Amino acid sequence: MIEIDGSLGEGGGQILRTSLSLSMATGQPFTIKNIRANRDRPGLIRQHLTSVRAAQEVSNATVEAAAIGSTELTFRPGTPRAGKYTFSVGTAGSTTLVIQTVLPALLMAGGRSDLVIEGGTHNPFAPPFDFLEKAFVPVLRRMGADVSVSLNRPGYYPAGGGSLSVSVAGTERLGAISINDRGAIKRRHARALVSNIPYDVAHREAEVLKKRLNWTHDEVQAREIKGAQGPGNVVLIEIESENITEVFVGFGERRVRAESVASRAADQARRYLAAGVPIGRYLADQLLVPMALGSGGEFVTMPLTKHTITNVAVIKQFLPVRIEIDEIDDCKTRVEVRP
Numbered sequence: 001m002i003e004i005d006g007s008l009g010e011g012g013g014q015i016l017r018t019s020l021s022l023s024m025a026t027g028q029p030f031t032i033k034n035i036r037a038n039r040d041r042p043g044l045i046r047q048h049l050t051s052v053r054a055a056q057e058v059s060n061a062t063v064e065a066a067a068i069g070s071t072e073l074t075f076r077p078g079t080p081r082a083g084k085y086t087f088s089v090g091t092a093g094s095t096t097l098v099i100q101t102v103l104p105a106l107l108m109a110g111g112r113s114d115l116v117i118e119g120g121t122h123n124p125f126a127p128p129f130d131f132l133e134k135a136f137v138p139v140l141r142r143m144g145a146d147v148s149v150s151l152n153r154p155g156y157y158p159a160g161g162g163s164l165s166v167s168v169a170g171t172e173r174l175g176a177i178s179i180n181d182r183g184a185i186k187r188r189h190a191r192a193l194v195s196n197i198p199y200d201v202a203h204r205e206a207e208v209l210k211k212r213l214n215w216t217h218d219e220v221q222a223r224e225i226k227g228a229q230g231p232g233n234v235v236l237i238e239i240e241s242e243n244i245t246e247v248f249v250g251f252g253e254r255r256v257r258a259e260s261v262a263s264r265a266a267d268q269a270r271r272y273l274a275a276g277v278p279i280g281r282y283l284a285d286q287l288l289v290p291m292a293l294g295s296g297g298e299f300v301t302m303p304l305t306k307h308t309i310t311n312v313a314v315i316k317q318f319l320p321v322r323i324e325i326d327e328i329d330d331c332k333t334r335v336e337v338r339p
Contacts (some may be wrong), residue, residue: 002317004032006071009310011038013048017101018289018311020075022318024105025293027144030078036071043069047093047119051101052086058102058109058316082111084169089119092160094126099149099166100286104293108143110170121155121162122234124251127282128333129154129164130236136286138245143174156195157251159230174294177287181300182278182281183242188213190220190237192262194252195228201252205262206234212236212266224313233258235265244277253287275302275331284335285311292321296337 004019013036023030036042044052047069052066052073060078087098095117106113122128127136129151140147146169154163190213192205202222209220225232233252238245250265252258272280279287279301285308290317291297302323312323322338 002028002030004030004317006032006034007037008313010306012036012307013039013097014307015046015314017051017097018314019318020101021076021104021140021289022053022293022315024055024059024061024077024080024102026054026296026318027077027079028318030153031072033072035073035089040067043071044073046091047089047097047107050087050089050093050119051098053084054098054102055105058105073115080105081111082106082109082113084114086116087118089117089160092123092155092157094123095119095121095155095162096127096129096132099132100127102287103147103166103168106168107147107171107174108293112167112169113166115166116152116163117166118163119155119159120157121151121164122232122251123157124253127239127286128234128249130238131249131282134238134245135247135283137179139179140174140290143177143290144171144289145174146171154195154225154228154232156228156230156232156234159228159232161229162337166284174290176295177291177299178296178297179243179278179299182244183275185239185241187240188215188219188238190215190235192220192222192235192294193225194223194233195225196231197233197252199224199234201258202336203272204258205298208233208259208262209237209266212263213269233261235262237265237269239269239273241278246272246283248272248280272302277301281305281308284308288312288315288323288337291337292319292323292339294339296321296339298334300328300332300334302331303327304335320325
């Protein structure tokens with residue numbers, strides 16, 4: 001039984017999700033204490049409990065002490081099964097984080113699986129659907145994964161009500177990747193999106209993006225999105241290069257000016273461009289689990305976040321994998337994963 005300390009490093013929900021993913025993929029049971037110990041509300045909240053229940057169903061697991069507010073649980077996986085699944089977070093909790101949890105196991109399950117996940121599709125502190133579609137999934141495909149995602153209905157925080165679909169076929173083993181150079185930039189595109197709030201908010205954000213990024217009118221759009229249950233605002237910046245596509249995000253918040261939301265997103269993109277690396281901070285974090293379970297590889301990214309360093313520590317508790325981190329300079333870090 002692997003024992004996980006949920007207060008490790010950044011002490012958030014990622015420790016639980018990574019543990020669930022690796023437990024299902026390796027067949028090793030684990031117990032975790034101090035779940036989300038470093039958050040304002042420690043313990044399981046609904047989106048984390050949904051990830052646990054999804055992992056339980058996919059792998060026919062036995063789970064102890066999984067309830068809202070619980071700060072510990074035990075998870076004993078069975079064998080992951082391909083199939084058709086529907087999971088509902090029930091709030092604006094992140095649908096993409098649920099996908100992140102079960103996808104590695106389904107890639108190894110054999111057969112095709114189709115999932116529908118309902119909840120939030122564009123949430124603060126979680127990868128939005130656009131990041132999944134444009135940045136993460138294309139790299140998985142390069143590793144040999146047969147996976148696709150589609151947005152059925154947007155769901156913005158705090159109302160939620162969104163839905164996305166995932167189709168994935170099992171594969172024997174993911175291949176290695178090597179992404180050390182970004183290559184020339186082929187396309188730049190930014191969108192300021194609003195739903196059920198004044199269009200002027202998106203227009204103001206678009207104007208800030210054009211100025212902060214020095215991009216043209218054709219490269220920046222302001223759009224009103226129909227079909228969401230509640231109000232929402234998100235800024236999405238997409239940079240497509242020869243070897244990778246990266247996505248940077250800003251979320252509208254109450255009592256935060258539209259100009260500030262756009263500036264924060266633009267600053268993320270500017271730091272990435274100035275660093276001259278192919279892989280951004282968040283994509284680096286997302287790639288570690290599939291690389292560790294597959295054939296490994298290497299990439300160059302920005303200085304690692306505490307979140308990513310914590311993820312490395314959890315991975316090493318489940319797998320005899322070598323993860324080497326080489327700080328090339330103040331802006332660049334090389335990560336090598338060798339199973």
